Amino acid sequence: MAWIQIRIDANKETADQISDLLMDIGCPSVTFIDSQNNPVYEPKPGEVILWPETTVIGLFEATHDMQSVVTYLTENMSEPLKYKIEQLEDKDWEREWMDNFHPIKFGERLWICPSWRDIPDPDAVNVLLDPGLAFGTGTHATTSLCLKWLEAQDLSGKTVVDFGCGSGILGIAAIKLGAERVIGIDIDPQALVASRDNAERNGVADQLEVYLPENQPEFKADIIVANILAQPLRELHEIILGFLKPHGAIAMSGILEEQAESVANVYAPYVDLDAIKQEGEWTRVSGITKE
Numbered sequence: 001m002a003w004i005q006i007r008i009d010a011n012k013e014t015a016d017q018i019s020d021l022l023m024d025i026g027c028p029s030v031t032f033i034d035s036q037n038n039p040v041y042e043p044k045p046g047e048v049i050l051w052p053e054t055t056v057i058g059l060f061e062a063t064h065d066m067q068s069v070v071t072y073l074t075e076n077m078s079e080p081l082k083y084k085i086e087q088l089e090d091k092d093w094e095r096e097w098m099d100n101f102h103p104i105k106f107g108e109r110l111w112i113c114p115s116w117r118d119i120p121d122p123d124a125v126n127v128l129l130d131p132g133l134a135f136g137t138g139t140h141a142t143t144s145l146c147l148k149w150l151e152a153q154d155l156s157g158k159t160v161v162d163f164g165c166g167s168g169i170l171g172i173a174a175i176k177l178g179a180e181r182v183i184g185i186d187i188d189p190q191a192l193v194a195s196r197d198n199a200e201r202n203g204v205a206d207q208l209e210v211y212l213p214e215n216q217p218e219f220k221a222d223i224i225v226a227n228i229l230a231q232p233l234r235e236l237h238e239i240i241l242g243f244l245k246p247h248g249a250i251a252m253s254g255i256l257e258e259q260a261e262s263v264a265n266v267y268a269p270y271v272d273l274d275a276i277k278q279e280g281e282w283t284r285v286s287g288i289t290k291e
C-alpha cells in the first residue's frame with residue numbers, strides 16, 4: 001500500500017494536542033521524533049514527550065484527502081500550523097512502522113498484541129489489535145486507564161457498555177476478561193465496522209453488539225466504560241447513567257487533568273466516586289452508582 005505523511009513542527013506544549021487531533025480524524029499512525037535527531041518513537045501510555053522541539057508525524061494512505069487534514073488542524077490548533085507533506089517509499093516505512101509496535105501489558109494479565117508479533121504469554125488474556133486500525137490501540141493514556149480499570153473488575157457473566165467504542169478495544173478486552181455480553185455504542189459508523197472486525201479477529205463477535213446511539217436497544221448493564229471527552233461525558237450523564245443497573249460500575253476517560261473535577265462534580269450526586277486516577281495529562285473518573 002502507498003502512504004503519505006504529514007510532518008508537523010511541535011513543542012512540549014503542542015505535541016500531545018496535535019497527536020490527539022490527528023487521532024480524532026482517524027490517522028492510523030502517529031509518531032514523534034525529536035527534531036534534534038533521535039529515532040522515531042511511539043510514546044508509552046501516559047508518557048510525556050520531553051523534547052523541546054518535536055516533530056509529530058501522522059501517516060495516511062496515499063489516497064487520503066490531506067487538504068482536509070490541514071484544514072482540521074489549522075481550525076483546531078492553538079498555534080499556527082507548520083507542516084510538510086511527503087509521499088513515502090512503501091516498503092522501508094512499513095517495516096519501520098511495524099518494528100515500532102510491541103505487545104503492551106495492562107494490569108496483571110491483559111495484553112494488547114499487534115498481530116505480527118509473537119504473543120508474549122499465551123496463558124494471559126490476549127487481545128489482538130493492529131495499530132493500523134484507527135480508533136484506539138492501547139497506546140493512548142485514556143485507553144490505558146480504561147483497560148487497567150477493566151482488568152481489575154470482576155467481569156464474569158457481566159453485561160458491559162463500551163460507550164464510544166472506537167476500535168472496540170475496551171469491549172473486546174472486557175469479553176476476554178469474562179464479560180458475557182458487550183454493547184458497543186459509537187457515533188461513527190466506521191467505528192462500528194472496526195469494532196465488529198476486531199471482535200471477529202478475536203473470536204468474540206457473538207458476544208459484541210454495536211449500535212449508533214439512535215439505534216441502541218433498551219437494556220440495563222452491570223458496567224459501563226466510556227472513553228470519549230469531558231464535555232460529552234458531562235452533557236450525556238443522564239443517558240450514560242441510565243444504562244446502568246443499581247450499584248453498577250462506571251469508568252470514564254478522555255478527561256484532561258484540569259477537567260476531572262468538573263466531570264466528577266456532575267456524577268457525584270449519583271456515583272460513589274473512587275480517587276481520580278491520572279496518566280500523563282489524562283485522567284479517569286470511576287465509581288459505583290448509588291442506586
Ligand SMILES: C[S@@+](CC[C@H](N)C(=O)[O-])C[C@H]1O[C@@H](n2cnc3c(N)ncnc32)[C@H](O)[C@@H]1O
Binds near residue numbers: 170
Ligand atoms: C478516544 S476514542 C475511544 C476509543 C476506544 N473506546 C478507546 O478507549 O481507545 C472516542 C470514541 O468515542 C466516539 N464518540 C465521541 N462522542 C460520542 C458520543 N457522544 N456518543 C458515542 N460515541 C462517541 C468517537 O467516535 C470515538 O470512536
